[in-house]
Amino acid sequence: MADVAAVILDVVGSRNLDDRAAAQRAITDAFAQADAIVAPVQHAWATFADEFQAIYRTLGEACAATGLVRLALAGAADVRFGIGIGTSREVAPGATGPVLDGDAWWRARSAIEEAERRGARTGTRTWAAGRGSDNANAALLLRDHLISAMRPREQRITMQLILGLTQREIAENEGITQAAVSQAAKKSGAGAVAQSYEAWIQSTGQAG
Numbered sequence: 001m002a003d004v005a006a007v008i009l010d011v012v013g014s015r016n017l018d019d020r021a022a023a024q025r026a027i028t029d030a031f032a033q034a035d036a037i038v039a040p041v042q043h044a045w046a047t048f049a050d051e052f053q054a055i056y057r058t059l060g061e062a063c064a065a066t067g068l069v070r071l072a073l074a075g076a077a078d079v080r081f082g083i084g085i086g087t088s089r090e091v092a093p094g095a096t097g098p099v100l101d102g103d104a105w106w107r108a109r110s111a112i113e114e115a116e117r118r119g120a121r122t123g124t125r126t127w128a129a130g131r132g133s134d135n136a137n138a139a140l141l142l143r144d145h146l147i148s149a150m151r152p153r154e155q156r157i158t159m160q161l162i163l164g165l166t167q168r169e170i171a172e173n174e175g176i177t178q179a180a181v182s183q184a185a186k187k188s189g190a191g192a193v194a195q196s197y198e199a200w201i202q203s204t205g206q207a208g
Helices: 020-035 059-073 103-122 133-149 152-162 167-174 178-188 190-204
Strands: 004-011 042-046 051-056 079-086 089-092 099-101 126-129
Touching: 004 020, 004 059, 004 103, 020 042, 020 051, 020 059, 051 059, 059 079, 059 126, 059 133, 059 152, 059 190, 079 103, 079 133, 103 126, 103 133, 126 133, 133 190, 152 167, 152 178, 152 190, 167 178, 178 190
Parallel strands: 079 126
Antiparallel strands: 004 051, 004 079, 042 051, 089 099
């Protein structure tokens, strides 16, 4: 059985949300936006409480998708991710999605606990466990730092740049000037994050 990248998402501070239902919808919509760029093996589904699960073909695809979900949420909810590399198998059907088992999920659970532990100090929201995770985590630390420091508008600008919109189109969407978009992209690191995704898409052949 080939290894996959299992992803667990949970909501940071879910008990303090004013509207849990709205946050759940926002997460579902954010995954749908990410799916347009990174096709999952198994689309995200709600499991229980404030958790979602998804499956991607590779660690790189899981890392890319989790960043896109955070950007697509743009302040609607703060989320963290655990990524586990290994095997996954369905053990039973569930009400909203399959019940899965395997070492990919054990590692994803361990990884999300590590993301929670680190998050209080560093703004880390994503952690990976399993083959290749050391190099991935070094990059995830930097990426999460940039995204965590962005304001919601800067996150939206980043996502729109990744989707290929021009600065003029983004300015119209945001109701600001093109110069303001350019300045925000430079100061927040949005331009650098968008360029990193562009390079990744070109190297992997993912649809942008």
